[in-house]
Amino acid sequence: MELTAQSSTEDILSALEASADPARLAEMKRVGIKTDTAIGLSNPELRQIAKAVGVNHARAAALWQSPVRESKMLALLTFDPGELTQENMLALAGDFVSWEMVDLAADLFVEARFDAEIVSLFAQDDREFVRRTAFAMIAGAAVHRKKEPDGSFMALFPLIEAHAADGRNFVKKAVSWALRNVGMRNVRCHRAAIALAEKLAASDERAKAWVGRDALRYLADPKRIARLKA
Structure with missing residues (x-):
């Protein structure tokens, strides 16, 4: 599935699952990344996806609600900083696990x-x-x-x-x-x-x-x- 700025949260989550490589989890764990919710996409891969889908604050907020590590990382790459309030920032930080x-x-x-x-x-x-x-x-x-x-x-x-x-x-x-x-x-x-x-x-x-x-x-x-x- 080709991801674009019009891709929905569901499209993106499906694409993440399709691209996941569990073989990467061991290396993630070695460098101190919590892997119990990870599916196995590297940060360079996530940055490429973020570039394809672009900034979308509402969609990023929806991605953040997923328990999947890669979904949360992608959310952080696609939030609109201009729309983040102090309350938003403090709430997001409360969910940080790595x-x-x-x-x-x-x-x-x-x-x-x-x-x-x-x-x-x-x-x-x-x-x-x-x-x-x-x-x-x-x-x-x-x-x-x-x-x-x-x-x-x-x-x-x-x-x-x-x-x-x-x-x-x-x-x-x-x-x-x-x-x-x-x-x-x-x-x-x-x-x-x-x-x-x-x-x-x-x-x-x-x-x-x-x-x-x-x-x-x-x-x-x-x-x-x-x-x-x-």
Whole structure:
């Protein structure tokens, strides 16, 4: 079945099932993707399907209601960010079950809205993948929102410092990712990020020290510093 912008939710779900390859599930599981609802389509394949069917907010909302992992990922690729409300974003995040879902949604959310208020709402939620969303958004915005003032990111450093204490794997890695990406925006941000990373690395708290060391390894790399200065 050829999928187009006119394809219905049912058409798309049928096409996903027809294209599925369960042999991929083992590799997905190996990289930490939850596979109990997966049918076996890769993300490049899903992006191709998203390109074919285009953005359709109502249809994406219907796709999100399916329990199938690939349907939810396709929904995140075809939501209209201009139609996403804060309530929508928080509701979607409550259904996140893997790091890949968070990281794909973070790009969508940043396009819809990026500010300290929405990031803080995600960060204060104790659920692992909802909290990860906050820091995945910071990491993505640091790269893609080039016109965003540096101060918008450095104002989030207290949030980064506070949640560096969260030792859960998918949170602490996202906190480090956020700090690293902010630090690589420019020399000014790099200097501030290095200072925070050094403070965290010296902490007696195990998770904070891990985040600080992880960020420092990245930010202090001579090749990256040379590229930044260039």
